[in-house]
Amino acid sequence: MKFEKLVEDEAFICAQCNFCRVCPAFKHEDWESASPRGRIYLIKSLIRGEIKPEDLDEEIIQDFFKCTTCGECEVVCQTEIPLIDVWEKARASLVKEGFILPAHKRIGEAAKKTGCPYGEDRSRDWWLDFEVSEKAEVAYFAGCTATFRTVEIAKNTVEFLKKAGIDFTYAKNDEICCGSPLLRTGQREIAYEFFKKNYEEWKRRGVKKIVTSCSGCYRTIKRDYPEIAKELGYxxxxxxxxxxQLIHELIKSGELRLEKLNKTVTYHDPCHLGRHMKVYEEPREVLKALGADIVEMENNREEASCCGAGGGVKAQFKELAMKMGIDRISEAEKTGAELIVSCCPFCKLHLNQAAEEKNSKLRVVDLIEIVNQLL
Ligand code: SF4
Ligand code: SF4
Structure with a gap:
């Protein structure tokens, strides 16, 4: 079977050392085929022709996709394989060969039909209760989860931008999914179409800076979009x-006056903001500026544990996603914090569901909600 060159090159570097057993999905699945090392072994066997694509059974394919693309494996990899890219590109090759999981297929079909992986066909600005500029240098990109699942994040972000005196535009119903769930599940072609639509809309509105409140959208627009643009000649x-990051900048330059947050909090690093994009300190600096008492979880920053929801895992493997979410809540409980603060609508949604499932008193609040309320 043919994989992209990056996948072929990197697969043969793997020393099979198994340092990557830190994988949070492997911890619960406990089968070699659901470990990063096992996945690399499968890729190598397919490249060498030792296993034929037609011999792959349902369970092996499922195990391959039991990965949130969190990147914990990449941090510890002894031969420095860019594992996040390898998983995504290998998935794209598998999908091209017709190996797509039912829930991922549903996401792709819903996204093609409605421009939203949740299949929501409501107007995207249903939550917006004031006017924003038609054209501006700054655009707010809300993304699908903040628009349809954790709308308080979108509302607090636009309120914050207004209060901070930033002139911004928001594409309303002309915004379309950034394509993150499609890129992570190997459905690249649909994401490319979404890239074009968002790109043209930003150009039409005279945008130069894009601000998002979602870690998944941020990763996609900041890291994937320039690569897609290059590929497509944009x-x-x-x-x-x-x-x-914007809040941090405004605090540093003395442009924001915030009240104090007298709480003990712990910060959950979203994988897409932390490991994928190396944004670890700005949210913590904002919390410090608010006077919050930050107590770190045992696994933080580069080693932070995944919430369990990403990479299409929540859609296809609900139980596994919930187990990982409960692990993270347990870790947060040990800190004695009153609140978990994060910077991602998807982490908030999933971790709050995990906290409820565990009967934990802890709840996740997004940083933007706190900042907007204290401004
Ligand atoms: S990216 Fe995360 S879930 Fe996927 S194999 Fe690596 S550690 Fe496991
Ligand atoms: S840590 Fe890297 S080199 Fe070692 S088994 Fe895992 S993927 Fe291979």
């Missing part, structure tokens, strides 16, 4: 910010 000249 010029890429946008600056991209996660709203936590």
């Amino acid at each position: 010029e890429w000249d946008f600056e991209v910010y996660h709203v936590s």
Whole structure:
């Protein structure tokens, strides 16, 4: 079977050392085929022709996709394989060969039909209760989860931008999914179409800077979009910010006056903001500036444990996603914090469901909700 060159090159570097057994999915599945090392072994066997694609059974394919693309394996990999890219590109090759899981197929079909992986066909600005500029240098990109599942994040972000005196535009119903769930599940072609639509809309509105409140959107627009632009021959000249970075900048320059947060909090690093994009300190600096008492979880920053939801795992493997979410809640409980703060609508959604399932008193609040309320 043919994989992209990057996957072929990197698969043969693997020393099979198994340092990557830190994988949070492997911890619960406990089968070699669901470990990073096992996945690399499968790729190698397919490349060498030792296993034929037609011999792959359902369980092996399922195990291959039991990966949130969290990147914990990449941090510890002894031969420095860019494992996140390897998993995504290997998935794209498998999908091309027709190996797509039912829930991922549903996401792709819903996204093609409605522009949203949740299949929501409501107007995307249903939550917006004031006017925003039609054209501006700054655009807010809300993304699907903040628009349809954790709308308080979108509402607090636009309120914050207004209060901070930033002139911004928001594409409303002309915004379309950034394509993150499609890129992570190997359905690249659909994501490319979404890239074109968002790109053209930003150009039409005179946008130069894109601000998002979602870690998945941030990763996609800041890291994937320039690569897609290059591949498709588009010029890429946008600056991209996660709203936590913008808040940090405004605090540093003395432009924000915030009240104090007298709480003990722990910070959950979203994989897409932390390991994927190396944004670890800005959200913590904002919390420090608010006077919060931050107590770190045992696994933080580069080693932070995944919430369990990403990479299409929540859609296809609900139980596994919940087990990982409960692990993270247990870790947060040990800190004695009153609140978990994060910077991602998807982490908030999933970890709050895990906290409920565990009967934990802890709840996740997004940084933007805190900042907007204290501004
Ligand atoms: S990216 Fe995360 S879930 Fe996927 S194999 Fe690596 S450690 Fe496991
Ligand atoms: S840590 Fe890297 S080199 Fe070692 S088994 Fe895992 S993927 Fe292979």
